[in-house]
Amino acid sequence: MTPEERKKKRLEDLKRKKCASFEKILEEVRAVASSKEEEERLLKERIVRDLVEFHARKAAKRLIKRENNEEEKEMPREFKKRISEMEGTDVVLVIQKQYPRKTGLSCLSIPETETRLDFLNGMEKKELQVCDEGIEVLLIEPCLEESKAWLKKQNTESGDLYVFALNGVVIGTTVQLWSFRIKETLCFALVKLN
Structure with missing residues (x-):
């Protein structure tokens, strides 16, 4: 050569x-x-x-x-019924995550890369950018009771992260977080899977 x-x-x-x-x-x-x-x-x-x-x-x-994440996962019937009773619309699966069997969950981290961002409207995205304490939202808990929760945004080295702070602790292996709206108000449903 x-x-x-x-x-x-x-x-x-x-x-x-x-x-x-x-x-x-x-x-x-x-x-x-x-x-x-x-x-x-x-x-x-x-x-x-x-x-x-x-x-x-x-x-x-x-x-x-x-x-x-977007594979059509079906929301449990009782949650669909509860959201319908509340006149909820625009139901979107935000994330499904697995956790160790006995881990207590007081917040749910939602990496931006693993979620559908269309669950937030423009005003909510802006509010999360400027408001350190986040936004208060209505939550349907796994027991189907209503409570308040907080959605916050954190900027990390690996990308943006949404943190969903819960009032109580959820124990389970896999959870789904669904968003929906009552009129224009952002709400969530937390589903614990088997």
């Missing part, structure tokens, strides 16, 4: 590589570049490609999580 063929092969290998440290990328680019301008061009191409691929993978993971 001639030096020119080796250089071309290394360039093709560089284009196919997925993820590496910046120093490693820089070293590989310098090995195949014939000039400073080509080095800069190849480095920019590689970094942009890696960045695009990273965000595409991240978006695909979010989509898969949302699709798994």
Whole structure:
């Protein structure tokens, strides 16, 4: 193999590589570049490609999580009846989460990547952005009784997180949080599954 063929092969290998440290990328680019301008061009191409691929993978993971969350799960009949009696509309499954069998639950964390965001209207999204204490909402508990709860938004390094603070403690393996509206007011139903 001639030096020119080796250089071309290394360039093709560089284009196919997925993820590496910046120093490693820089070293590989310098090995195949014939000039400073080509080095800069190849480095920019590689970094942009890696960045695009990273965000595409991240978006695909979010989509898969949302699709798994959105699989048509049926709300239990007694909850449907209770919401109907309250003249509730726009019922949406926000999240379904599993917890260790004996864990007591006083708040439910809802990563933005695992939920349907269409359960919030524009005004509620803005209010959660500016209001540290969150918004008070009506909750139908697993026992079908009504209580008050708080929905808050927290910004974390891994993304936005909604925290649903409960008044009591729920013990169970899997819970579903459903949103619905009475007129324009945001409400929730917390369903404990078997």
